Amino acid sequence: NKFLFVLACLLLGFASILSQIILFRELLAVFYGNELCLGILLFVWFLWVGLGSKLGNVIAVSKSSLLKNLSFWYFLLAIVSILTIIGIRYSRIVLNVLPGEIIGFVPMLIFTFLILGPLCLILGILFVLNSSVWHLDPKLGQMVTKVYLWESLGAGLGGFLGSLILI
Secondary structure, eight states: OHHHHHHHHHHHHHHHHHHHHHHHHHHHHHTTOOHHHHHHHHHHHHHHHHHHHHHHHHHTTOGGGHHHHHHHHHHHHHHHHHHHHHHHHTHHHHTTOOTTOOOOHHHHHHHHHHHHHHHHHHHHHHHHHHHHHHHHSGGGGGGGGGHHHHHHHHHHHHHHIIIIIIO
16 A cells, blocks of 8 residues: 555665665774775665666566565565674774774775675665565556655655764
């Protein structure tokens, strides 16, 4: 129904921007953030989300189990988000970096590529699955174009709550 449609889209936007805020803050602290670090983070984020959207098109082809897939991917998003934060917290140990040492460009790029990959891939897949699921219901067909709008509103809410209230 319409309520679940709006809720799913809001949740995706909320989770996406909130995870981006938290993970970018964590990674900037690990890498002693500068412009180069921020550029790498954005590059990796956009690359993986784009690849996830492409993969989402492949997953969305099997329309019979699309609702089960959507639930599975939201569950996976929650698990991978927590694991990503834990991975970032232990990154200086994994990278064998001494306190105060600045991590080089290549290790920073590789680590960021590996640690953000699964989460961003899932976020890209979920956007496509949200659009595909709601396209199946003839009553909601006209609402498919609103997936981006609701997801953006969820992102705005997540950004507001994440930046001003939670952090």
